[in-house]
Amino acid sequence: MRPSEAKAIGDILARMDRNEISPFLNLGSSTAAFRSTQKPHIDRYIFRPLAERGIQGRHADIKADEGVDIVGDIYDPATMKRIHEVAPKLVLCCNMFEHVTDREALARRLDEMLAPGGHLLVTVPYSYPIHYDPIDTYFRPSPDELTALFPNFTTVEAGIWPDTTYLHDLLAERGPGGTLKHMARSAAKLPMIWRGMHWWKGHFHRYLWLFRPYKVTAVLLRKG
Known part of the structure; x- marks a missing residue:
């Protein structure tokens, strides 16, 4: 998440x-360290x-680690039973659909x-490079395409959110000199397609966003 x-x-x-929105369920939450240290935003x-508002919630993920309250596969009835016990009024599902x-x-x-009456907030990349976790189906839906997956819901809010460019991120992280060095090292790796298309795309596809902004599709839906 950006x-x-x-x-x-x-x-x-x-x-x-x-x-x-209380209690909420954050699906595909990753760990506490990921949410607060790796991606502190x-x-x-x-x-x-x-x-701070006193809103309660649970974090769910398939991997067991600190900060994951519900560990398991959502296609396992035992995991769904634990989720139903939470009885969430809001489910957050961010950046998952491109990976299934x-x-x-x-x-x-x-x-x-x-x-019925519960809310679902879903985000999916709209214009974004390949990022394997462990797969990326390159599902990059419009708001209408995303809401079509949820016939039992009505749309509260929907839109496409613009973001920064890859160049902006490089400059912010490395500065001008570091950015030039990074790009030079990447250029040297360009012929290394022998390492496999999975690696090659994962490394170079982002350069298509060097000057164009990333974008995210987001929808807030209400059930019933």
Whole structure:
């Protein structure tokens, strides 16, 4: 999740009444260290403000680690039982749909997590390079394509959020000199297609966004 995406999600949640979103479920949460140290903007813009409002929630992921409250596969009935015990009023599903082969199955599971009146906030890249985790199906939907996966929901908000460019990120992280060195090293690796297309695309596809902005599709839906 990018900083502008986290901030936009935080802004949406700030406009919602606490009774509409407490308790929440953060699906595909990763670890506490990921949310607060590796990607500190996630905690800063989303979860810290929720905690300050007294909003309760659970973090769910397939991997067991600190900060994961519900560990398991959502296609396992035992995992779904634990989610139903939380009875979330809001489910966050951010940047997951591009990493699954059966989008309809994931959408049905999200539907099953919520009672009528519950809210679902989903984000998916709209214009973004390949990023394997462990796969990337290159699903880059418009808001209409994303909401079509959820026939039992009505749209509250939907849009495409612009972000920075790859060049902007390089300059912010490395400065002008470091950026030039990084790009020179990348250019030297350009012929290394023998390492496999998976590696090659993962390394070079981002350069298509050197000057054009990343974009994220986001929808806030209400069930029933």
